Amino acid sequence: MPHRFSLATIGSLSMVVAAGAASSPVTFNKDVLPILQEHCQSCHRPGQIAPMSFLTYEDARPWAKAMKVVVVTKKMPPWFADPKFGHFANDPTLQQNDIETIANWADNGAMEGDAKDAPKSVNWPRGGWEIEPDLIVKGPETAVPAHTKNDVVEWSYVTVPSGITEDTWVTSMQILPSEPSVTHHICVSFREHTPDMKYNEHVWVDRPRDESGSTLPSAVGFNARIIPKSALSGSGGMEGCYVPGRVTQDYRIYGAGKLIKAGTDILFQLHYTPNGKAITDRPLVGFTVAKVPPQRQYVSFTTATPADPKVFAIPANDGNWESPAVERTFTEDVELVWMSPHMHLCGKDMTFRLVYPDSGTETVLSVPRYDFNWQLGYDLAKPLKVPKGTKLIVTAHFDNSINNRFNPDPNRTVYWGDMSWEEMMVPFFAVVVDRSVDPDSLTK
Ligand code: HEC
Structure with a gap:
């Protein structure tokens, strides 16, 4: 230790x-x-x-x-x-x-x-890759202006064809923006193709904002209107993200993979931050591909507290506000393999606990000093067997006081929102199950 x-x-x-x-x-x-x-x-x-x-x-x-x-x-x-x-x-x-x-x-x-x-030099992958991708999907272009009012660029969603023409098991995934300096985050979901699909069109999540750039309380909420239902089903829809400090997810550690069906489209959730220079980002998504379909599948989950301003409101100058917890119950036996806390600039700490059906609780990850710039993912060294009926409970605190050096303004109440000066409480996690199991039936 x-x-x-x-x-x-x-x-x-x-x-x-x-x-x-x-x-x-x-x-x-x-x-x-x-x-x-x-x-x-x-x-x-x-x-x-x-x-x-x-x-x-x-x-x-x-x-x-x-x-x-x-x-x-x-x-x-x-x-x-x-x-x-x-x-x-x-x-x-x-x-x-x-x-x-x-x-x-x-x-x-x-x-x-x-x-x-001297030891032999390491043969690092080229071109910004951490993995050596077998398959690369080109993402959409987004023009990021030099500046906007309050430097807000709202989130947008864009669908592109994957170009994948036969069922493919991928074993790792990396999202590679061409312009990391303006990339706040990029998440991708896999979507079944529908004939009415419009490719490469930005669908903007326009939110009414006050003068300071904060979302009006009446407009706080998840982007359910915008995200197509098919992308939200089951695990929450997000297969992987690029965030500061985390760009790759590797399922190979667990001998697992993810199935991308023939003809799948890829939905990008994009968030950029202007940096004073007009610039166009064009991300790539790289995958390693299994030669033989793995026996186990890797299932990613995105969870969140309610965004409702009646329950998610961080009081001004509160240095240790506890948000409502996130709870999920596993309805099948699974193996927990990965966790990653996501909050914004007031995020202080996050703890993942399992409450087993018979008795006992276990802390499986504690991040006591969360840092927005290092949103790491934590790969468990050994998959943790989680019996059906176990509850995952995630708790988090936020520091909206002057002691938080990242806090843009301690004198305001902070609500849920898409921008870094607003807040989120989004625990990500992933499990591994046999590939015959329906990934949409694993939790409630
Ligand atoms: C996950 C990526 C990552 C790894 C691994 C990493 N670094 Fe860094 N390092 C960074 C980044 C990004 C910065 C610049 C931002 C910062 O200082 O936090 C940095 C900054 C530094 C600095 C400058 C600090 C300063 O105060 O100016 C030093 C020295 C350094 N790293 C040494 C190391 C050493 C030694 C290791 C291995 C033992 C290491 N780093 C591993 C990403 C990394």
Whole structure:
């Protein structure tokens, strides 16, 4: 279990550093590069979200001292799950000896070392991909203006043909915007094709707003009018999203897949934020494809608290408002594999708990310090068997006080809404079941 950062840790760290320096010198090639490859380069390479690359010594050397600071304070690699609950396959947290190696290297001249000690460079996918897609679907173009009133660009929905002509089991999915700097989020749903389908047309969710850009209370609510019913059935319709800090979902970890039927259309839910420069985004969706249909299917769920302003209203200056909980009861045996909290700038914490039918409750994920910029997904290291009748209860708190440095204005009541200065309480999760099971029958 990773240690929490404390003064005691720093004390012992400098002793280790001194002892290490006396024996064999820590070098980039021998000691540091393997750590960077395993824990940092997924983001710290060209085309990914981190602003600087750590592929080579020349790239990494200027950041030696900063690296030490961020690994000792556990700011990097980013991870927000409370280590007391659950083990996660994608937990990038460094072991204490790796932290000490980086600190030691930074404190002792950040030397390059011998090239023959370096591990082979990692063959990272090109073109911004985290997966090596077998199949790429082109998304719709959206022109994002340089500015709008209050910088609101309402959500829109656009359908495109998938181009998939035979039933296809996909095993991972990544959404890749061409312009991440304006992309707030993109979610996709699979829809059965209907003859009246109009492709590449934006359907805008226009909401009446007040002068400050907040949705008028009478217009608060989910976009049910706009989202076609077929996209809302069963699991909630969202198959995957691009959000800050999360772009890929990998079903391969669990030997599972998702079936995309021949002729399926793909519905995009798009939200952009102007950044001062007019720009056109054109996202791609990449999939890896199973050679043999997997025995198990991966089913994604989108849940939410009621958006009703009578029950979802975060009082001004309230630093710890608890929203109504989200509850789902499993009506079949399932295996829980993934969870991801979604809130906006006032989001403070979220906890996922299972209440078993006979007795006992278990916390399966706790994110005590939610950060809008890091909306990570948490892949359970081992699928968790959840018997029929178990209830999933998700609770969350919001910080609408001045102590929340992301809070745009603590002096107003915050209601549910599509913009980051409005709020949401949307727990996502996913389960794995046999592929013969109807995914629409798993919860109530
Ligand atoms: C999931 C993606 C991701 C991973 C993994 C990751 N980083 Fe970062 N890192 C970022 C992003 C994005 C930024 C810039 C924004 C920020 O500072 O939060 C950043 C910033 C940094 C900075 C600059 C901090 C500053 O204060 O200016 C350092 C140093 C750093 N990372 C080191 C590391 C090291 C070392 C690792 C591996 C042990 C690592 N990062 C892993 C995404 C990542």
